[in-house]
Amino acid sequence: MSGESSSAAGWFTPPTQAREGLPDRPDDPRLGKVIASWDGDLADFRPGRPVLLGFPQDEGVSRNGGREGARLAPAAIRRWLYRLVAIDPATGADLAAPGPIDLGDLIIERELEYSQGVLAGIVAELLDRRCVPVVLGGGHETAFGTYLGYATTGRELAVINVDAHLDVRPLIEGRGHSGSPFRQMMEHAVLPLHGSRYVCLGAQPAVTSREHADYVRSRGGEIVWAKDVRSCLEECFVRARDRVTAGGRPVHVSLDADVVRAADVPGVSAPNPVGLGGDEVAEWARAAGADPAVSSFELVEINPELDLDGRSARWAAAVVWQFLAGLSRRVNRDQSSGRTPARSQAARGD
Numbered sequence: 001m002s003g004e005s006s007s008a009a010g011w012f013t014p015p016t017q018a019r020e021g022l023p024d025r026p027d028d029p030r031l032g033k034v035i036a037s038w039d040g041d042l043a044d045f046r047p048g049r050p051v052l053l054g055f056p057q058d059e060g061v062s063r064n065g066g067r068e069g070a071r072l073a074p075a076a077i078r079r080w081l082y083r084l085v086a087i088d089p090a091t092g093a094d095l096a097a098p099g100p101i102d103l104g105d106l107i108i109e110r111e112l113e114y115s116q117g118v119l120a121g122i123v124a125e126l127l128d129r130r131c132v133p134v135v136l137g138g139g140h141e142t143a144f145g146t147y148l149g150y151a152t153t154g155r156e157l158a159v160i161n162v163d164a165h166l167d168v169r170p171l172i173e174g175r176g177h178s179g180s181p182f183r184q185m186m187e188h189a190v191l192p193l194h195g196s197r198y199v200c201l202g203a204q205p206a207v208t209s210r211e212h213a214d215y216v217r218s219r220g221g222e223i224v225w226a227k228d229v230r231s232c233l234e235e236c237f238v239r240a241r242d243r244v245t246a247g248g249r250p251v252h253v254s255l256d257a258d259v260v261r262a263a264d265v266p267g268v269s270a271p272n273p274v275g276l277g278g279d280e281v282a283e284w285a286r287a288a289g290a291d292p293a294v295s296s297f298e299l300v301e302i303n304p305e306l307d308l309d310g311r312s313a314r315w316a317a318a319v320v321w322q323f324l325a326g327l328s329r330r331v332n333r334d335q336s337s338g339r340t341p342a343r344s345q346a347a348r349g350d
Contacts, residue, residue: 011122012038012053012104018078031321032082034096038103047130050098050327052320054078054105055119059112060141061301063177064169066269069305073313074105074136076304080317093325098132100324112176116145123149127295132327134320137300139269140167143181143254146298150252151191157295158197158244159185160237162281163256164204164272166212166223178269178301181254186219195219197249199240202229202259202276226259230276233284241293250295253288255281255319257301257312265315267307278315285319289326297323 014037022032035052038044045051054074062068087094106122108115119135123146126133135146143161150157161167161182168186169179176184182200185193198221205225216223222240229236241251262271264278288294302316 011107011118013107014104015054015078015102017075018082022082029086030082031084031086031095031324034086034100035082036099036101038101042125042129044101045126045129045131046099048098048132048331050100050132050134050324051103051126052100052134052136053103053119053122054136055115055138055142055145056105057108057112057115057137057141058139058178060176060178060180061139061269063112063172063175064139064179066139066178067303067306068269069303070137070139070269070301071108072304073138073302073316076307076310076313077136077299077302077316077320078102080310080314081320084317084321088325091325093328095321095324095328097328097331098324112141116141116148116176119145120148120152123296124152127153127155132294133296133298134323135296135298136316136320137298137302139178140181140254140256140300141176141178142298142300143167144176144184146252146254146296147181147185147188147193151188154191156191156197156249157193158249158251159193159199159254160240160244160251161198161200161254161256162202162233162237162259163200163254164202164207164226164259164270164275165256166200166203166208166216167256168212168215183215195221197244198222199224199244201233201236201240202226204272204274207270226274226276231280233276233280234287237284237287241291245293251291251293252296253294253298255285255297255299257299257316260315265302265312267303267305267312268301269303269306270301282315282318282322285322286326289323290329291326292330
């Protein structure tokens, strides 16, 4: 993706199907009517603009012994996201204000490592143009592809992982998977993620091995268990952000749907009967969107094949809606102060 324009069809499947059947009423505008589809013009990638892109691959889940199906999530999430309203009547937040654009779903043609490399190139382009990538996975192997985008640009970053698992498992036969992305980040040959810049919020002790916890702690990482996050996720996030953003480095936020209790989000590879409340996590996403330190966001591990009445995909759509609503606050602050989003040090990764 270089030069003045590129062929969207060459990289992505356009999100046209998600727009089918949308109500067309001037009194009830829906998000699907205001999210633009990318036409290949790189000039569309303006500073501060949220850019949605789907990573419909779950090969890493299969390698990790999980239940496949997350590859179907981007389309399922869009189906419900596009039907949500474009303006929040409770706060007045205009989700169209940041100018959201949807690239569609990455065309998956080869094995995971190749797809992660393609995703990295796209994320790098968006970061260079000071957009805010919003990646819809896919399994949690999505996270390493996103990280490679930062590494491609030479940007150091911090990572806050909201997840029931630490996802620092060793590679399997030399290959990464859905349980290894953060170990891969920390052991990256060129731009390793320093362990002190990794925080996992919402981890469940019953599914966390002592060896994996020791690995994170030995590298200076932080684990905040689910019992210590419950009912105070936003406050825990702010504390974690303050710790890892010293020096102005940007934050990538990775949200694994299995951090939420199965009663709210049943459609995941590893259901969590004692997870966080789906409402609390969705509301926190607004705070993450409003935070200028957050330079990218991803939501992973929704599995439509295991869902009940679309409950999990609908929840994921609500999370993305909240994130976009929060992002609109950045636009309002920048406009009121006379700044542009491009001047945010965190967004630049300087």
